[in-house]
Amino acid sequence: MELRHLRYFVAVAEELHFGRAAERLGIAQPPLSRQIQDLEGELGFKLFDRTRRRIELTAAGDVLLKRTRDVLERLEDAVRDARSTSTGKRGRVTVGYPSSLAYTGLVGLLRAFRTEFPDVELAVRELPLAEQLVGLTNGELDVGFLRGPLDGEALVTECMRREPLMLALPADHPLARHKRLTLAAVAREPFVFFPRVRAPAFFDLLLSLCQKAGFTPQIRHEAPQADVLSLVAAGFGISIMPASVREIRRTDVAFRPFAGAPLTELLLAWRVGEGSPSRQAFIDVVRRVGLRLDSVL
Amino acid sequence: MELRHLRYFVAVAEELHFGRAAERLGIAQPPLSRQIQDLEGELGFKLFDRTRRRIELTAAGDVLLKRTRDVLERLEDAVRDARSTSTGKRGRVTVGYPSSLAYTGLVGLLRAFRTEFPDVELAVRELPLAEQLVGLTNGELDVGFLRGPLDGEALVTECMRREPLMLALPADHPLARHKRLTLAAVAREPFVFFPRVRAPAFFDLLLSLCQKAGFTPQIRHEAPQADVLSLVAAGFGISIMPASVREIRRTDVAFRPFAGAPLTELLLAWRVGEGSPSRQAFIDVVRRVGLRLDSVL
DNA sequence: ACTACTGATACCTTTCAGGTATCATCCTCG
């Protein structure tokens, strides 16, 4: 049995006239008769009573007609849905992001995406860089925002934002009086960093900065990214962070530029090769909308 | 698009391997590849990512797979249901019957039918003969039980029961003392009959019986079939009824045979030509089980 | 680098859907 048989059957059942049904289907009457006969033969029961001049549906034919209409309709829906999915109008995107992005652009971006693709399910997960790399590689994440540099992963990256690193220190710290600082000036201060495993390349970048300034930082405390700021505010030490973290606007932490502060890149990354259309749609929106700082807090 | 494409697609999607899918389908691999390509071409989007050594479903393909499985399943169900209908295992039968049958065989018959065809919907309607004829002709009734004689309707009939007519008179009527009567004996009694339009042929049969006995009955009261008995019981007059009405066992009505009482036939009737398989199943059951008197009251 | 495996391509064969001509039947109408 093929869809052809079903389509023909529905046409004949609706017209109750082989000639008109054939015309509607754009074929001649004899082949239509034969296809219906073939269908009846395969099914093993009659669909039409051909007694008298007019044909009419048998009880079985009537049942099959109703059900077949439903089946054909569902099939059309299925194709429509699949097509929507193929153009990214439907689907699911899983996005990873570092904690620093929560207040500095992510919300506006997600809002823009949802406006344009309301039927795409969005799953956002705050993850440290290392876990994002794992997720992107094994397919758990479709895209990730992460801070460079990356050392040779099989990922496509696009730079979304370029910003200098800044020194973060308690607002009441003596050095906070200076508008600008040098790394050498804070060589003897205790530092608060995130655990190296969370983002080794970025961690090593910070270390090498200190090395170049002629010292090795005393790392007194480690904390998940989001909590580093609180530890700094509480006076446990100072830290080095991307400039956008200022946007959180904590009054108990002072951000100060320092000499030789490198630019870091916030990257949008995804696995090479074909991805879901929804992923592509998300990437397109990010490219178009960018990471405008959210006007919150 | 044909079912073939869908079946092939499901096979490939499940195996994720053209070779194995082709083997499972019993065809060679190249035609399978081509059919999938054709399907993708017609749909306008890719169903599989063929990057690397292994193929995998695209997001759209995944959507289509789930939906297609559902569609194919529903189609199978539809065919199964239609087949059940074609063999009378499913469907609907509308049965007409005269009020006299309610206590004299119908219940047992319906019980037997329901046991054998639990999925066939039964609609039974108590109808006077005239309305049954209309219903049988226009298709509202599939089968009808009715009392002969019939004058030349386009119906197939089978005699289910043959029984004599009897005189029905109030239990306390003086004539009720006799075991047997003659029509002539009741010539001067008032009669209670049903309205002629309800069953003209049967009505005329009764009239002609009286004529042959040498009198014209005084019809004092008319009543719908079921109520005739009550009027007789109440002493409004006497009536003539088929013997099986005795089964109602009213103690206030006496039934007496009379000389020259003709046999009447209770017929099962249906319209000529192909009917629903359910109708045929019903007729078969009636033939097999017959109209055994119900053991009720 | 070589081999084995996978899907794609090229080309041929065969099947069958669809076309034309015609038949059988039944209904209608004079």
Place this chain on the structure above:
DNA sequence: CGAGGATGATACCTGAAAGGTATCAGTAGT
């Protein structure tokens, strides 16, 4: 009641396309 027209079925032919065989091309694993 006979003629004509309408309807679905049958017979037979043609062409598109489904399926087969042989082979290519790319990749992974040794």
